[in-house]
Amino acid sequence: MSATIRDVASAAGVSPSTVSRALAGSELVLPATRERVRRAAERLGYHPNRAARGLITGRTNNLGLIVPDLANPFFPGVVKGVQARAHESDLAVFVADTDENVSAEARLARSLAKQVDGLILCSTRLSEEELRSLTADIALVLMNRQVPGISSISVDNAGGMRQAVSHLAALGHRRVGYVAGPANSWSSSQRLRGLRSAAAEANVELIEFGNFAPHFGSGVAAADLALAAEVTAVMAYNDVVALGVLSRLSARGVAVPDQLSVVGCDDIALSAMCNPSLTTIGLPQEHAGHAAVDLLITLFDESRRDDPIDSELDTHLTVRASTGPAPST
Amino acid sequence: MSATIRDVASAAGVSPSTVSRALAGSELVLPATRERVRRAAERLGYHPNRAARGLITGRTNNLGLIVPDLANPFFPGVVKGVQARAHESDLAVFVADTDENVSAEARLARSLAKQVDGLILCSTRLSEEELRSLTADIALVLMNRQVPGISSISVDNAGGMRQAVSHLAALGHRRVGYVAGPANSWSSSQRLRGLRSAAAEANVELIEFGNFAPHFGSGVAAADLALAAEVTAVMAYNDVVALGVLSRLSARGVAVPDQLSVVGCDDIALSAMCNPSLTTIGLPQEHAGHAAVDLLITLFDESRRDDPIDSELDTHLTVRASTGPAPST
DNA sequence: ATGAAAGCGCTAACAT
DNA sequence: ATGTTAGCGCTTTCAT
Numbered sequence: 001m002s003a004t005i006r007d008v009a010s011a012a013g014v015s016p017s018t019v020s021r022a023l024a025g026s027e028l029v030l031p032a033t034r035e036r037v038r039r040a041a042e043r044l045g046y047h048p049n050r051a052a053r054g055l056i057t058g059r060t061n062n063l064g065l066i067v068p069d070l071a072n073p074f075f076p077g078v079v080k081g082v083q084a085r086a087h088e089s090d091l092a093v094f095v096a097d098t099d100e101n102v103s104a105e106a107r108l109a110r111s112l113a114k115q116v117d118g119l120i121l122c123s124t125r126l127s128e129e130e131l132r133s134l135t136a137d138i139a140l141v142l143m144n145r146q147v148p149g150i151s152s153i154s155v156d157n158a159g160g161m162r163q164a165v166s167h168l169a170a171l172g173h174r175r176v177g178y179v180a181g182p183a184n185s186w187s188s189s190q191r192l193r194g195l196r197s198a199a200a201e202a203n204v205e206l207i208e209f210g211n212f213a214p215h216f217g218s219g220v221a222a223a224d225l226a227l228a229a230e231v232t233a234v235m236a237y238n239d240v241v242a243l244g245v246l247s248r249l250s251a252r253g254v255a256v257p258d259q260l261s262v263v264g265c266d267d268i269a270l271s272a273m274c275n276p277s278l279t280t281i282g283l284p285q286e287h288a289g290h291a292a293v294d295l296l297i298t299l300f301d302e303s304r305r306d307d308p309i310d311s312e313l314d315t316h317l318t319v320r321a322s323t324g325p326a327p328s329t
Numbered sequence: 330m331s332a333t334i335r336d337v338a339s340a341a342g343v344s345p346s347t348v349s350r351a352l353a354g355s356e357l358v359l360p361a362t363r364e365r366v367r368r369a370a371e372r373l374g375y376h377p378n379r380a381a382r383g384l385i386t387g388r389t390n391n392l393g394l395i396v397p398d399l400a401n402p403f404f405p406g407v408v409k410g411v412q413a414r415a416h417e418s419d420l421a422v423f424v425a426d427t428d429e430n431v432s433a434e435a436r437l438a439r440s441l442a443k444q445v446d447g448l449i450l451c452s453t454r455l456s457e458e459e460l461r462s463l464t465a466d467i468a469l470v471l472m473n474r475q476v477p478g479i480s481s482i483s484v485d486n487a488g489g490m491r492q493a494v495s496h497l498a499a500l501g502h503r504r505v506g507y508v509a510g511p512a513n514s515w516s517s518s519q520r521l522r523g524l525r526s527a528a529a530e531a532n533v534e535l536i537e538f539g540n541f542a543p544h545f546g547s548g549v550a551a552a553d554l555a556l557a558a559e560v561t562a563v564m565a566y567n568d569v570v571a572l573g574v575l576s577r578l579s580a581r582g583v584a585v586p587d588q589l590s591v592v593g594c595d596d597i598a599l600s601a602m603c604n605p606s607l608t609t610i611g612l613p614q615e616h617a618g619h620a621a622v623d624l625l626i627t628l629f630d631e632s633r634r635d636d637p638i639d640s641e642l643d644t645h646l647t648v649r650a651s652t653g654p655a656p657s658t
Numbered sequence: 659a660t661g662a663a664a665g666c667g668c669t670a671a672c673a674t
Numbered sequence: 675a676t677g678t679t680a681g682c683g684c685t686t687t688c689a690t
Contacts, residue, residue, distance in 0.1 A: 049443070051380040070399075070405035070409050083426055087425075092425075094421050094424075095408065115421065216602050273573070273576055273603070274572075274603050275603065
C-alpha cells in the first residue's frame with residue numbers, strides 16, 4: 001500500500017541503495033541526485049518503514065515509559081515531559097501504567113524491552129535483581145529510584161523536606177505529623193530519612209503515621225490520626241494524599257491553616273487549584289521527563305552503560321494557603 | 330544478543346518454520362515436537378521479534394493514542410482504559426499528547442500511522458478532510474467526535490446536560506450561566522446544543538459565556554462574568570474549568586452552593602476531592618477507552634471499515650456539594 | 659558516486 | 675508433520 005524504497009528508486013531512476021543514502025543525507029551522493037530522490041520521495045509520500053530499518057540497524061527508535069498510575073497527576077506530567085523530548089529526537093513513546101502492581105510492571109517491562117531501544121522506569125518497585133537483569137538487555141533509566149549501577153534521575157527529596165520543615169518551624173510549629181507513603185517505595189523512604197534529619201535539626205517533633213498507599217483515601221484516614229495526635233501541622237507523602245487530608249479536615253470542620261497546616265509533595269497542578277490551595281514541595285515533573293530522555297539517549301551508545309549516571313534535580317517549596325502560623329495553645 | 334528463531338530451531342533439532350508453527354500453536358505440529366520447541370524457547374529466553382514478524386504479516390500489534398492534553402485528568406483516565414484493554418489483546422500503545430496544538434496533532438497522527446495497526450484520536454480538532462485521508466491509510470477510531478464515515482466512541486453529551494439542567498431546575502434555579510469550551514471543539518458544540526434545548530424545555534434562562542480554552546484559568550475568568558450576570562448557577566464546559574470557577578468564587582468570598590451553584594463535566598477524580606466537592610456530569614473515561622480499543626480491533630478486519638460504527642455511551646450526573654437550592658432573592 | 663548482493667528475523671507458500 | 679525457499683523493506687558491505 002504505502003510506497004517502498006524501490007518505488008522511489010525507480011521513480012528517481014536510481015537504485016534503492018542510492019535512495020537510502022540520499023535520504024540519510026550521506027555525503028557520498030551527488031547533490032543533484034539527492035535532490036531528485038528527495039523530490040520523488042516527496043511526491044510518492046514515501047516514509048521509510050521503521051520496522052524494516054530497525055531489523056537491520058538494530059534500533060527501533062522507540063522508547064518505553066512505565067509509570068505506576070496515571071491517575072496520580074504527577075505521572076502525566078512526567079509523561080508529557082518524556083514525550084515532548086522524545087519526539088524532538090524522533091523517538092516514539094510506548095506508555096504503560098502498572099496500576100501500582102509489581103508483577104504487572106515486571107511483565108510490561110519485559111514485553112516492552114523487546115520493542116524499544118530504552119526504557120524509563122518511573123518510581124519502580126521492581127527488585128534490584130530484576131532491574132539488573134533488565135539492564136543487561138536494554139538501556140534503562142530509573143526515575144525516582146536509585147540502584148547501584150543503573151542510571152537514574154531523581155529529585156532532592158531530602159532538600160525538599162528540609163525546606164518544608166524550615167518553613168513550618170519558622171511558623172512556630174513544633175509538633176508535626178508525617179503521613180508516610182508505601183513502605184517499599186524508594187522515594188518514600190528517602191523522604192522519611194530527609195524529614196527525620198531535618199526535624200531533628202530544626203528541633204521539631206515528628207509524629208509518623210502509616211505506611212499508606214499513595215491515594216486520596218489514605219489522606220482521609222490519616223487526617224483523623226493527625227487530629228488525634230494533636231500535631232499543629234501535617235506533611236504528606238504526596239499531594240494526592242495531602243488532598244485527602246484537606247478533604248477530611250474540612251469535613252470535620254477543622255480550619256486550614258488556622259487550626260492545622262498541611263504540606264504536600266509533588267506540586268501537581270491541582271495543588272494550586274484546590275481550596276485552600278496546598279503548600280507543597282515542587283518536583284520538576286516535565287523537566288525530569290526531559291532529563292530522563294536525554295540520559296537514555298546517551299545510553300544508546302552502549303559503551304557508556306558501564307558508567308551509570310545518577311542525576312539529581314532540585315526541589316522547591318511552594319508556599320500556598322494551606323500553611324500558616326501554628327495556633328497558640 | 331537476543332535468541333532468534335534459528336537458535337531455538339537448532340536447539341530443538343527442528344527447522345525454523347516448525348518453531349514458528351509450534352509457537353503459534355498450529356495444529357499441524359506433533360504435540361511432542363511442540364513441547365520440545367516450547368521448552369527450547371523457554372530455556373533460551375526466546376521471544377519473537379515483533380518488528381520482523383510485522384514486516385511479513387503486515388501487522389505491528391501496536392496502536393496509537395493521541396490526546397490533546399494529559400494535564401487534563403480526563404485524558405489519563407482514557408489512556409488507562411485504552412491501555413488496559415490493549416494489553417489484554419497483546420497490543421502495545423503509543424501515546425502522544427498534542428498540547429492542544431492542531432498541527433502537532435496532524436504531524437503525530439501521520440507519523441504514528443506508519444507504525445501502528447490503528448489509531449485512536451481523542452477529541453481531535455483535525456479537519457474532516459484530514460481525518461478522511463487518514464482513514465484511507467489506517468484503521469481509525471474517533472473519541473468525543475463524530476465525522477460521517479468514521480467510526481467513533483462518544484458520550485451522550487446532550488443527555489448529561491439535560492440531567493444537569495433538571496437538577497438545577499428542581500433546586501429552583503431559573504437563571505443559569507454556561508462557560509462554553511473551545512469554539513472548534515465538537516464536544517463543546519454538542520454540549521451547548523444539548524444545553525440550549527434542555528434549558529428551553531425546563532424553562533431555565535441560559536446565559537452563555539465564552540468561548541474559553543479548557544483550562545483552569547478560563548474558569549477563574551468566567552467566575553467574574555457569572556457573578557456580574559447575576560446567575561444563581563454556573564455550568565462549565567468541563568471539570569477543570571469548573572474548578573477554576575470554584576477557586577475564584579472562594580477568593581471573592583462567594584459561598585458555594587449557598588450563593589451560587591456550580592456544575593462541571595467529566596467527573597475527573599479530582600471533582601470528588603476538592604472542597605466543596607463538585608457536582609458533575611460523569612463520563613465513563615476508562616470504559617470509553619475500552620470501547621475504543623474494542624472497536625478498533627474489529628476494524629483490523631479491513632472489510633468492516635466500510636460500515637463505520639458510532640457508539641454512544643451514557644453519562645450520569647453525580648451530585649456533590651457544589652450544588653444546592655437557588656438563593657431566594 | 660552508484661549499483662548489486664546479502665541479510666536483519668520472521669512467516670507463508672510450496673514442497674515433500 | 676516437517677523442511678526448503680522466498681521475501682517483507684530496509685541498510686550496508688563490497689564492487690565498480
